[in-house]
Amino acid sequence: MEEGRSASGLVDRIRAGDPRGLGRALTLVERGGEAAAALGDAFLADQTETLVAGFTGPPGAGKSTLLAAIAGVLRAREERVAVLSVDPSSRFTNGALLGDRIRFAEHFLDDGVFVRSMATRGVYGGLAAAVVPAIAVLGAAAFPRVLVETVGVGQNEVDVVDVVDLVVLVLMPGGGDAVQALKAGVMEVPDVIVVNKADDPRAEATAVELRRTLRSGPTNRRPVLLTNSLTGEGVGELVGVIDDCFEEQRESGELRHRRRARRERETVRMALALASDAVWRAIAEDEEGRRLRQEVVDGVIGPADAGRRLLGVTCRLYSVTTGNGSSEESSG
Amino acid sequence: MEEGRSASGLVDRIRAGDPRGLGRALTLVERGGEAAAALGDAFLADQTETLVAGFTGPPGAGKSTLLAAIAGVLRAREERVAVLSVDPSSRFTNGALLGDRIRFAEHFLDDGVFVRSMATRGVYGGLAAAVVPAIAVLGAAAFPRVLVETVGVGQNEVDVVDVVDLVVLVLMPGGGDAVQALKAGVMEVPDVIVVNKADDPRAEATAVELRRTLRSGPTNRRPVLLTNSLTGEGVGELVGVIDDCFEEQRESGELRHRRRARRERETVRMALALASDAVWRAIAEDEEGRRLRQEVVDGVIGPADAGRRLLGVTCRLYSVTTGNGSSEESSG
Numbered sequence: 001m002e003e004g005r006s007a008s009g010l011v012d013r014i015r016a017g018d019p020r021g022l023g024r025a026l027t028l029v030e031r032g033g034e035a036a037a038a039l040g041d042a043f044l045a046d047q048t049e050t051l052v053a054g055f056t057g058p059p060g061a062g063k064s065t066l067l068a069a070i071a072g073v074l075r076a077r078e079e080r081v082a083v084l085s086v087d088p089s090s091r092f093t094n095g096a097l098l099g100d101r102i103r104f105a106e107h108f109l110d111d112g113v114f115v116r117s118m119a120t121r122g123v124y125g126g127l128a129a130a131v132v133p134a135i136a137v138l139g140a141a142a143f144p145r146v147l148v149e150t151v152g153v154g155q156n157e158v159d160v161v162d163v164v165d166l167v168v169l170v171l172m173p174g175g176g177d178a179v180q181a182l183k184a185g186v187m188e189v190p191d192v193i194v195v196n197k198a199d200d201p202r203a204e205a206t207a208v209e210l211r212r213t214l215r216s217g218p219t220n221r222r223p224v225l226l227t228n229s230l231t232g233e234g235v236g237e238l239v240g241v242i243d244d245c246f247e248e249q250r251e252s253g254e255l256r257h258r259r260r261a262r263r264e265r266e267t268v269r270m271a272l273a274l275a276s277d278a279v280w281r282a283i284a285e286d287e288e289g290r291r292l293r294q295e296v297v298d299g300v301i302g303p304a305d306a307g308r309r310l311l312g313v314t315c316r317l318y319s320v321t322t323g324n325g326s327s328e329e330s331s332g
Numbered sequence: 333m334e335e336g337r338s339a340s341g342l343v344d345r346i347r348a349g350d351p352r353g354l355g356r357a358l359t360l361v362e363r364g365g366e367a368a369a370a371l372g373d374a375f376l377a378d379q380t381e382t383l384v385a386g387f388t389g390p391p392g393a394g395k396s397t398l399l400a401a402i403a404g405v406l407r408a409r410e411e412r413v414a415v416l417s418v419d420p421s422s423r424f425t426n427g428a429l430l431g432d433r434i435r436f437a438e439h440f441l442d443d444g445v446f447v448r449s450m451a452t453r454g455v456y457g458g459l460a461a462a463v464v465p466a467i468a469v470l471g472a473a474a475f476p477r478v479l480v481e482t483v484g485v486g487q488n489e490v491d492v493v494d495v496v497d498l499v500v501l502v503l504m505p506g507g508g509d510a511v512q513a514l515k516a517g518v519m520e521v522p523d524v525i526v527v528n529k530a531d532d533p534r535a536e537a538t539a540v541e542l543r544r545t546l547r548s549g550p551t552n553r554r555p556v557l558l559t560n561s562l563t564g565e566g567v568g569e570l571v572g573v574i575d576d577c578f579e580e581q582r583e584s585g586e587l588r589h590r591r592r593a594r595r596e597r598e599t600v601r602m603a604l605a606l607a608s609d610a611v612w613r614a615i616a617e618d619e620e621g622r623r624l625r626q627e628v629v630d631g632v633i634g635p636a637d638a639g640r641r642l643l644g645v646t647c648r649l650y651s652v653t654t655g656n657g658s659s660e661e662s663s664g
Contacts, residue, residue, distance in 0.1 A: 293599070301376070304370050310600070319651065
């Protein structure tokens with residue numbers, strides 16, 4: 001009961017936009033698991049108009065500085081904005097990384113800017129498990145925009161696409177592997193491409209190369225912009241392009257379509273995150289699961305056979321522990 | 333019965349190293365699913381001494397050309413070698429890509445070199461689902477070495493680490509994002525690092541920078557080599573370093589340890605791949621699953637709640653269709 005009361009108190013504080021309540025909610029979300037997901041569900045009724053833009057790109061491209069500059073442009077328009085910096089390579093944050101505190105120093109005492117770093121390594125379900133409920137929380141707090149930045153490399157850049165409305169790829173002049181990946185067609189084309197550090201002599205050539213690459217594909221209308229987050233050059237224009245992009249998505253029905261698909265994917269992801277937890281529990285704690293593990297490690301049975309049996313064990317345990325196997329229990 | 337006879341015929345042809353049998357087996361494996369996994373299991377008794385090295389790195393670093401050069405060195409020593417080029421960004425190959433045919437032209441009529449490209453996009457379970465059984469097949473065909481190359485960027489570089497004995501990171505001079513990722517500590521340190529295209533004036537400096545980066549971490553003994561796959565410079569040395577690395581792993585027990593851990597992971601992966609299939613089937617075909625989908629897409633229920641119920645539906649279906657929920661069925 002105590003739990004329930006304090007959780008509902010938290011929900012109220014979040015809706016009121018109380019920064020300490022938000023901080024507490026995001027710490028809960030960062031821990032992941034069912035509690036985090038359930039907190040996201042609590043805001044189902046808050047069908048907000050929050051627009052979520054994801055910023056991906058190689059380390060060193062200057063994403064954080066660019067986000068601080070974008071926050072500056074939005075604050076000049078008196079819009080509130082939330083920035084989530086997601087690091088799937090570390091396990092813990094203390095709410096915000098030192099780097100963010102420095103980069104966002106000018107916004108530090110400004111209630112209209114909420115900045116939060118989240119570590120998602122080891123969070124069951126990966127990046128989405130933490131970011132999806134975090135976005136629901138920030139939406140309930142009525143931030144009209146959430147900017148999600150991914151730190152690091154690899155899968156998180158792919159994953160973030162699944163949880164945002166719009167993707168901005170931030171590159172550095174010269175472009176590195178990302179330009180190669182776009183050219184080779186192995187990278188999903190983002191909605192907007194930014195070449196940051198426009199003062200670099202190679203910046204213009206990189207933008208030209210990117211435009212040429214995009215022209216040869218079916219996505220030739222994707223904008224390529226030059227920005228310099230230190231001088232602010234091009235940042236206002238970028239915000240305008242992002243706004244236009246959202247508007248276009250809304251009018252064409254693309255936004256609604258992406259969000260519906262996202263809810264379906266998120267449901268499947270949630271089911272599989274629970275399944276993953278249940279499978280590991282079965283292999284570690286159940287007698288039959290442990291025997292299967294030993295046999296496969298020793299090479300007595302093959303992993304395909306063992307995996308099939310392990311899922312059988314898992315489903316039996318899951319049905320027993322949750323009573324979720326019967327159809328009346330799971331009817332809504 | 334016909335199925336069973338032809339499958340066992342295939343197993344015999346694979347053990348005999350028949351190239352056309354191998355090609356057919358790998359086409360089967362490329363399609364993924366339970367049939368592929370079961371084929372891998374069929375070689376459980378063939379506990380071979382095949383060493384598996386994975387080659388990762390950004391596109392453009394020259395991995396394929398380097399592998400062709402390594403194959404040349406091994407053939408000069410009259411060792412047989414298999415090369416798997418895995419592309420998780422495309423759905424189909426025709427057995428080998430044109431590029432491979434050109435790069436491996438000199439080995440084309442040589443039965444001691446087996447080259448195969450595999451597309452794994454859409455294969456359920458990802459890269460591992462195809463590569464693990466493929467390695468089992470090539471091991472059964474008594475190739476003493478399998479070299480696995482990943483094409484493209486992103487998660488596949490992470491995934492390949494899970495399925496090989498030893499990881500070689502191939503970089504180009506200048507190094508690109510990978511050097512940054514190593515420096516930032518967000519990339520797992522590979523067993524061996526190669527700076528390819530050693531004729532580039534920046535190659536030496538890149539190697540020096542990498543050695544300096546590694547010295548500051550706990551993995552300072554990882555070798556950094558310069559190669560030029562066109563002239564062959566450094567390739568013989570690289571093969572020697574890889575040999576030494578395998579030998580060290582074998583003596584320290586690391587090889588046995590990695591392989592045991594791999595079999596456990598592969599079992600869990602297999603269980604989750606089957607779970608994923610079952611969850612998607614439940615949401616698409618089961619009446620209750622379809623209702624859950626509709627409600628979550630419409631925003632009537634939240635994804636956390638819907639996901640939990642969906643796993644309940646899935647487990648009920650899985651137990652019914654496989655009869656796998658009872659403990660006597662799943663005992664070995």
